[in-house]
Amino acid sequence: MSDLVIDREVDRSKMTVSEEKAVEMIDVNKWYGSFHVLRDINMTVHRGERIVICGPSGSGKSTLIRCINRLEEHQAGRIVVLGTELTSDLKNIEKIRRDVGMVFQHFNLFPHLTVLENCTLAPIWVRKVPRKEAEETAMHFLEKVKIPEQADKYPGQLSGGQQQRVAIARALCMQPQLMLFDEPTSALDPEMIKEVLDTMIELAEEGMTMLVVTHEMGFARQVANRVVFMDAGQIVEEADPETFFTSPKSDRTKLFLSQILGH
Amino acid sequence: MAETTYVRTEMLPPKPPPPSQTGVVGWMRENLFDGWKNTLLTLVALYVVYALLSAALPWFLHAVWDADSLNECREVIKASWGPEADGACFAVIRDRWHQMLYGFYPQELYWRPNLAFVLMLVALSPVLFPNLPRRMLLFSLVYPFLGYWLLWGGTMWAPVSWALGFVLGYFAFVIVNDRGGTILAAIAAVIVPLLWWFFGAGPFADLVQSLIPISLTDVESRQFGGFMLSVTIGITGIVGSLPLGIILALGRQSNLLMVKSLSVGFIEFIRGVPLITLLFVASTLLNIFMPPGTNFDIILRVVIMVTLFSAAYVAEVVRGGLAALPKGQYEAAAALGLDYWKSMRLVILPQALKIAIPGIVSTFIGLFKDTTLVSIIGLMDPIGLTNAIRANAEWQGIIWELYGFVALVFWIFCFSMSRYSMYLESRLETGHR
């Protein structure tokens, strides 16, 4: 829960929010058995938005973003992603997953494949891109996350920060229109957190639509255009970062902020 | 104050690691005579080795390779090593090795199993060693039919028409998949070949044979025996049970209730029944269910039973591998848009099978050794043959030499499998964990 200072000016020229909706959640509810984990979630994400979701542990943040690419199934309400509604129809689910990238807390790289193979697997088998082209794209994104020299290594031979950057490159190789991040830096040491955050900032600067679950409040301040605070399966407060950090309305938010920022 | 600070002015260059043990004496002191307990153990071990060798060595040194009967062996040994001497009579192996290898296969046709064996190694090599050219796999696909033809003989068109069944199944799948979806296609891919095998294949083979006759001398399953039989049953069982076991393991994990319960039921039933029982079913009961007059080959029946038996074990070992994978691997594959079969094939199974290699190979070693059980239903496997050989007047009373030979050959096969599994594990090692 470090409050790393982001030591450079964030370039906002391409961070434009369009009218078009990327994700729309209407009255979404979900239960684990009898445990009501998501309660009446209503949220709209427009293309180009960078949304940070925060909240205490167990508040349902992971569950919320995992519903967007159907790693979890919602039981009531509607979720429309990139114009396609999520139902039990496998074709729709696969279509959405092709266009939505996800980065996990524990990287989840494929340990039996090299870094390059990790990055080309889905483009080749899902998007049917020719191998040659997929490898060129993969190298392009590996350069972007600044580890092209590791392309032929196996994930087990990389540091945590490098692995997470590979995971980001792997997701980008599918040319997604929306990226989901579930606590991408929580499993990392402080010096590695910075390299991963830098990568994410660059992505934001290029205009990527991003939904980020994180406790990195520095990132939220500098990059997000909206902060969503969740508690007990509900959205408690939603505001631009300036308002959210300086004048939170709800008591729960105030309590959470005081704990996390240590005032 | 200034005295307490320390600043390094010069960085240390790397030094070579300390030398390990110097010389034989140093090694022995370190490993064999390190303290009185270790020394005592070393001495006891030395004594055991000595006792074993002094009992077994003379037996090997006095061995007779050239004799026509056990009595002749004994006389030769007594003549050259004294009346009390004991020795091995390997002459029996020299006399009967062809039987141990081929059973009652006609001698003038030995080239056929020999060729089949060599081609089998060629067919297996691209499967076992991934750096060989992938095109060789085509031969691996053809080999089962070719190998069958070489071993059993008969018209070449019979195995060709069976192979045709698989081709038909493939086309049925492709055609139906375009029109009616995957499930219908899978059903078509099963039904079309079955229909072909039951009604089309026989007449087709007869017809082509009458037009273009190509055939080898028939050899009956009853004439098969020895290690040839063990290898035929063992390798077919291994090659068949791996894919079947994987499918069962996936079936057991499936969300579809029918698939899941069928898999669980099959696995638990087979694992709960001794192999001998299944073999008896194969040798006697199956005939009752068959329409009268059908000639369902006994070796084929045994192979089916052995395959099903070891598939159930392979399934459980593979399930262990699947369970050992973190959930994140399934999620990452799904999040990238890979469908079920692709994520299994590209992400999950390669890792699960790697974890399962030692268990799978153990199962296969067990299967290979269990092929000796077929002697109980009257097939002449190596053990069955030793009994047959000892029933002869010349070799009555010989034990160690024959069983020792059988054990040695089995050991060579099983040890190779075990070494191969270690090679494979180290090849697939990618430094994670």
Ligand SMILES: Nc1ncnc2c1ncn2[C@@H]1O[C@H](COP(=O)(O)OP(=O)(O)OP(=O)(O)O)[C@@H](O)[C@H]1O
């Ligand atoms: N598969 C599951 N079965 C039952 N309960 C679950 C399951 N997954 C999560 N939960 C519960 O649902 C609640 C929300 O979980 P979730 O992982 O979404 O929280 P989170 O906000 O991401 O927390 P954290 O910050 O710790 O990651 C938790 O109380 C958790 O115990």
Ligand SMILES: [Mg+2]
């Ligand atoms: Mg979480």
